Amino acid sequence: MPRQKPVSPNNPCPFLRALVAQGLVPDDVVPIGELTDTILAVARTGEGEPTLPATAIRAVALAANGLGPLQLARSGLGGVHLNELRDGPLDKKGVGSGILDAVANVDAAQLDRLDQFASDHLNARGRKERGLDQAALDRMMDANVERAASPRLLDRQLMDGEWPILLQVMGKEGRAGRYLSVKEVRELFLNRRFPRRMVTALKAQRG
């Protein structure tokens, strides 16, 4: 198995952490165009070749390190500092799933909690597995807000740009619609790895 690249504890995004670990983007500063292109390329390796909205992703990347004019200029010119995402405007400070703690270690109980929202799904070949569809993700995100001490309205909106996007990118077309495989989500958080089918498609895409 190829060695993974180290990922900063200040990067709290499971998806970006996997991009860094797999050597697809650097751990520190990455130009916004390059980050967006990489995210879109990885998304295209998902089932049904999902297309993400490039403009929205670019906007998120631009705002990630801070919304002040100086910070926006620094991100726009220099790039996004993936190792400085903690405490930025996108940091919900514990209002999320809580799977990654403040230094990006996995909290096993919170990871196991995903299964409370999951149900049995049949994949395209008819095999049963635990999965999270959009309704399950909505229940999980609502529960995240309910248990939080002082959630901001923005926090719930930010979540809509995280889990549902992950569903688009890593989701599988099941017999009863699209779902995230709990096993694959666990692998993403625990080992910073994308599903094998996506890795194979990415290699083919890059020639």
Ligand code: HEM
């Ligand atoms: C410009 C690109 C991106 C930036 C700057 C970014 C940033 C972040 C940040 C700061 C968090 C932490 C939120 C928190 O814990 O409060 C986060 C969480 C998350 N992000 Fe990203 N992200 C990006 C792209 C993506 C993409 C493309 C996906 C999905 C394919 C994604 C999926 C997630 C998920 C699932 C979480 C976890 C939320 C939770 O634990 O409840 N992100 N992201």
